[in-house]
Amino acid sequence: MSVPFQKYHGTGNDFLIIQADEYVPNRGALAERECDRDDGVGADGILYLALEERFNPPRVVMTLVQPDGATAPMCGNGARCAADWAMDRTGADSVMIDTQAGTLRADRTDGGIIIEMGTPTFDPEEVPVRADEPVFEEEIEGLEVTMVNTGVPHAVSFVDDVDDVDLQTVAPRVRYADAFPVGTNVTIASPDGEGGFDQRTYERGVEDETDSCGTGAVAIAVVARRLGLTDADPVEVRPPGGDLQVSFNDRGNATLAGPVEHEFDGEVAVRSPTEL
């Protein structure tokens, strides 16, 4: 048996998209196999999308299954890819994306897709981090981090030059630190001198650095504003895979904007339950 997929990426953060009503007996096993860049199609995750066209604007229920087989409550670039996918199918220029972290509005722009990212929080219970107070610029496993949740947890650290950091060595220690009951993504940023930042993120669930992370870009902008490191709006954030813009609206919510590309389509084999 096989199921069709569409491959999308948002600034290099790439996903297989599978319609949620396709029969996939073990979503975790499929993600582990097909996200592998040597033996599978290769991706940072599989997005299962259920399109509900009866609403105006149309709605999409999004579930991200990561390469480790687990689901994540939110994904900024994934949500932008999901929006583009839904807009291609419906002709709409706006859609609502239902995620485990809330319902987000997405709109088509000249340069790609912009999405409203919910309200970021430093509250230790909501990040979550084992601490009595919000964690600002505290050393955890050798890295000075500020903890924020932008849909998923990020440990944000500002450094002089992101390219000077050995992320593969530094990040796993922080990602698995005892302070984080559900782990954390690790995002480093260096100021560009004009209110923007270069970004690198080591992602929980991928267990590796990715070319871009949308919730990470928002985390950088939110923390930088809070620490007085920028007053730019939009804040330009540059992960290795492309350029993202983070803005702030009247409701205190961040928006995330950037390009999305539909790369190719294909099919992946799925096993029937009797073969598992």
Ligand SMILES: N[C@@H](CCC[C@H](N)C(=O)O)C(=O)O
């Ligand atoms: N790449 C995503 C974030 C995906 C979830 C993350 N790896 C987690 O497990 O928290 C993004 O663009 O935000």
